[in-house]
Amino acid sequence: MKGIVLNRQLDSKIEFVTVPDPELKSGEALVRIKSASLNHRDEWCRQGLYPNLSDGVVLGSDGAGVVEKVSDESHASWIGKEVIINPAMFWGADQRAQSKEFQILGMPRNGTLAEFIAIPLDRLLEKPSHLSWEEAAALPLAGVTAYRALIFQGQAKAGDQVLVTGIGGGVAQFAAQYAKAIGATLSVSSSRSSKLEKAMIAGAEFGFNYLEPDWTEKALNATDGFDVIIDGAAGDSINQLIHVCKPGGRIVLYGATMGLPNKLEARKVYWNQLKIMGSTMGSDQDFQNMIALVEEKKIRPVVDQIFTFENAVKAFDLMKAGDQFGKIVLKP
Numbered sequence: 001m002k003g004i005v006l007n008r009q010l011d012s013k014i015e016f017v018t019v020p021d022p023e024l025k026s027g028e029a030l031v032r033i034k035s036a037s038l039n040h041r042d043e044w045c046r047q048g049l050y051p052n053l054s055d056g057v058v059l060g061s062d063g064a065g066v067v068e069k070v071s072d073e074s075h076a077s078w079i080g081k082e083v084i085i086n087p088a089m090f091w092g093a094d095q096r097a098q099s100k101e102f103q104i105l106g107m108p109r110n111g112t113l114a115e116f117i118a119i120p121l122d123r124l125l126e127k128p129s130h131l132s133w134e135e136a137a138a139l140p141l142a143g144v145t146a147y148r149a150l151i152f153q154g155q156a157k158a159g160d161q162v163l164v165t166g167i168g169g170g171v172a173q174f175a176a177q178y179a180k181a182i183g184a185t186l187s188v189s190s191s192r193s194s195k196l197e198k199a200m201i202a203g204a205e206f207g208f209n210y211l212e213p214d215w216t217e218k219a220l221n222a223t224d225g226f227d228v229i230i231d232g233a234a235g236d237s238i239n240q241l242i243h244v245c246k247p248g249g250r251i252v253l254y255g256a257t258m259g260l261p262n263k264l265e266a267r268k269v270y271w272n273q274l275k276i277m278g279s280t281m282g283s284d285q286d287f288q289n290m291i292a293l294v295e296e297k298k299i300r301p302v303v304d305q306i307f308t309f310e311n312a313v314k315a316f317d318l319m320k321a322g323d324q325f326g327k328i329v330l331k332p
């Protein structure tokens with residue numbers, strides 16, 4: 001079969017090559033990938049910024065497809081089913097945090113950017129019927145990360161003022177859609193006015209350009225501050241988030257695209273009784289709850305562009321440039 005693997009000897013760091021067909025272990029299914037999607041993690045792997053990288057591994061955490069084969073006759077009812085893949089492996093039983101064995105599909109284990117994947121049956125869920133293959137493939141990793149950050153950790157509820165930063169991002173798109181779906185008042189931030197305009201058309205109440213030095217004052221004037229803030233950038237801008245968070249509010253960090261903060265406005269954190277929380281992907285329970293919300297509210301992932309596997313380098317370059325609005329999808 002053909003797949004997209006890491007090869008750090010090349011300038012492009014990835015290549016679309018023939019790789020061995022997957023072999024099924026007990027309890028696994030062979031899924032023919034119909035669509036896959038990128039996460040920033042895939043680009044971090046390409047840039048060598050992820051731990052334990054290994055050349056030759058098929059990248060990709062997100063995928064949707066059709067079950068072609070199962071390892072054991074007792075699971076034959078799965079054959080022919082349209083499925084999405086939960087890329088969070090070995091979370092464990094504790095809802096508060098993942099186990100030490102936790103892994104994300106697509107490094108070190110072969111991922112979804114290939115014609116086929118061998119995957120434990122317990123990672124498969126039936127594809128929500130209102131989603132196209134491209135939309136279904138866009139959902140898993142970013143969808144569950146946003147769900148856990150907003151609902152499990154952030155405890156967002158109807159009537160809350162919610163700020164989702166960097167609305168162009170994959171996770172941010174889902175957090176914004178879920179915030180609307182539960183009846184929160186949504187504000188977003190972005191570096192691009194075109195992305196803010198799109199987000200407002202999609203239902204955001206307020207939009208702020210985080211590159212403008214006075215965006216925090218504009219946000220406070222418009223909203224009186226936020227009950228819940230969902231952020232994947234961190235860096236020193238975390239202090240701006242502390243500034244616009246309401247007393248008693250919650251800031252949930254799921255990423256650090258801007259790196260680590262050089263300072264932290266600790267006095268504002270304790271005086272305003274703020275909770276700053278971390279969130280990573282989600283448990284199997286979070287994943288099921290996320291799918292239930294997506295099905296109930298008929299949420300459709302925002303797909304920015306669709307590439308063929310042959311054009312993977314262009315797709316990765318788009319993510320690196322940050323030009324996308326929503327998810328970048330790849331198809332065999």
Ligand SMILES: NC(=O)c1ccc[n+]([C@@H]2O[C@H](COP(=O)([O-])OP(=O)(O)OC[C@H]3O[C@@H](n4cnc5c(N)ncnc54)[C@H](OP(=O)(O)O)[C@@H]3O)[C@@H](O)[C@H]2O)c1
Nearest residue numbers: 040166167168169170171190191232233254255257280281
């Ligand atoms: N913990 C987890 O489980 C988990 C899961 C998924 C992702 N992540 C991490 O979360 C981050 C985003 O992931 P993604 O897949 O959603 O990436 P993505 O689709 O590439 O989105 C990146 C977005 O970050 C925004 N951004 C950049 N600088 C910013 C700043 N100073 N303030 C606010 N936003 C800023 C940009 O938004 P605009 O274009 O609108 O300016 C950009 O579009 C990455 O660091 C990733 O590694 C963590």
